[in-house]
Amino acid sequence: MTPAAGPSAAVRPPPKCHACQVNRVAWVKPRVDYCYRCLPGGPFTPPPCTGCGSLDYFSQGRCATCHPGGPQYLSACRDCLSWGVYRRHNWQCWSCRWWSQHYPMGECDYCRRETRIGEQQACRLCLEQSRMLQEPGRALTLAVANEHGQQLFFANMHFQRRRTRRLEPEHRGVGGPPKRNFAPSRWRQLTLFGLEPDPVLVQARALKADSELLTYCKGVVAEHAERFGWSKRQRNDVVRSLRLLQVLQDTPGAMIRATDVAQLPRYDGNIVSTLDVLAAAGLLIDDRPTRIENYFAGKTHLLPPTMRAQLEVWLQVMLAGSDTAPRQRSRDPLTVRIHVMGIAPILHTWAAAGHDSLAEITPDDVRAALPEPGSTVTGPSSGSVPCSPPSRPASSSSSTPPAA
Numbered sequence: 001m002t003p004a005a006g007p008s009a010a011v012r013p014p015p016k017c018h019a020c021q022v023n024r025v026a027w028v029k030p031r032v033d034y035c036y037r038c039l040p041g042g043p044f045t046p047p048p049c050t051g052c053g054s055l056d057y058f059s060q061g062r063c064a065t066c067h068p069g070g071p072q073y074l075s076a077c078r079d080c081l082s083w084g085v086y087r088r089h090n091w092q093c094w095s096c097r098w099w100s101q102h103y104p105m106g107e108c109d110y111c112r113r114e115t116r117i118g119e120q121q122a123c124r125l126c127l128e129q130s131r132m133l134q135e136p137g138r139a140l141t142l143a144v145a146n147e148h149g150q151q152l153f154f155a156n157m158h159f160q161r162r163r164t165r166r167l168e169p170e171h172r173g174v175g176g177p178p179k180r181n182f183a184p185s186r187w188r189q190l191t192l193f194g195l196e197p198d199p200v201l202v203q204a205r206a207l208k209a210d211s212e213l214l215t216y217c218k219g220v221v222a223e224h225a226e227r228f229g230w231s232k233r234q235r236n237d238v239v240r241s242l243r244l245l246q247v248l249q250d251t252p253g254a255m256i257r258a259t260d261v262a263q264l265p266r267y268d269g270n271i272v273s274t275l276d277v278l279a280a281a282g283l284l285i286d287d288r289p290t291r292i293e294n295y296f297a298g299k300t301h302l303l304p305p306t307m308r309a310q311l312e313v314w315l316q317v318m319l320a321g322s323d324t325a326p327r328q329r330s331r332d333p334l335t336v337r338i339h340v341m342g343i344a345p346i347l348h349t350w351a352a353a354g355h356d357s358l359a360e361i362t363p364d365d366v367r368a369a370l371p372e373p374g375s376t377v378t379g380p381s382s383g384s385v386p387c388s389p390p391s392r393p394a395s396s397s398s399s400t401p402p403a404a
């Protein structure tokens, strides 16, 4: 049969003509370093191809179609053995090019060849054979379909045939309908130290990734894709992104943080659609900073670390409220924004005066910082709110008296 490295890989294209560097040399054996046009004493008319009689001379008496090193020379796909692929496509058909980016190398369970292995431990040739013999609506029977060998086929001809036999979404894929339930891990693996993952290794592992979480998510992807009319490519992109996320996860089977999804472009993953799917699957922890958090960070990033940490506690209490004393109702983000806007200049003045922590601020400092006629900034819900929070933000975290 056909060797794995491509049928004509041993026959390299002949070297280029020494003079023009465009055409191939007229002959390799006996060695001639020029093309017929550049031969000393020429130009000469090249002879017709000894294989087909064509006048489109390439090298060694052959045309570009008949010479095994020629650009038009056809051969069999090195993975699925389908006929009709070129050297410039690395002796692969379009489907096998896709497979080589998505599946690992391995031994096929059915034909025992060493090639790319898909999800059912079968190579593409065995998969196509069982698809050919598959009864509509029935599962693939790989072992039975391949027991007497495989029917070879022409390269790149499978797209149309598939369209005529489209199954309903619930019958597609392996292993029946998608899993309806999945319980994410409740525990979390803490990291000992932060290590930047190697993108090449992550991508290689993602090809083999498989888990209950992935199976569940694939079902959600299929439903989502059906509802929003996703292309096959988009669907595959998202499945690949989910595989990458699984490899990057510290805790197998845990819910996935949105900030982890944001790392995906580094590994050629997709962010937006993957977030959609994870949210639909109920597996997303949305830890992306909100607008008010971004605003707060912009206003406080120059403050001393202690002061900033105290203010962060205050911010969280303002946004989420607090049910432990002193109790505090959660505030509208716009109100919080106005508070931040009011206190930021005062905090920067204190920081410039050498204060590192809000614990060092006395009531007199607060009074001195307040403008004479009171604040001019007014919040949406109350009169003049913004100037008292820095007095005891870390402990009381309340700017106005708690309502509860």
Ligand SMILES: [Zn+2]
Pocket (backbone or CB within 6 Å): 017, 018, 019, 020, 021, 022, 023, 034, 035, 036, 037, 038
């Ligand atoms: Zn030449």
Ligand SMILES: [Zn+2]
Pocket (backbone or CB within 6 Å): 049, 050, 051, 052, 053, 054, 062, 063, 064, 065, 066, 067
């Ligand atoms: Zn020819």
Ligand SMILES: [Zn+2]
Pocket (backbone or CB within 6 Å): 077, 078, 079, 080, 081, 082, 092, 093, 094, 095, 096, 097
């Ligand atoms: Zn192929």
Ligand SMILES: [Zn+2]
Pocket (backbone or CB within 6 Å): 108, 109, 110, 111, 112, 113, 122, 123, 124, 125, 126, 127
């Ligand atoms: Zn096989």
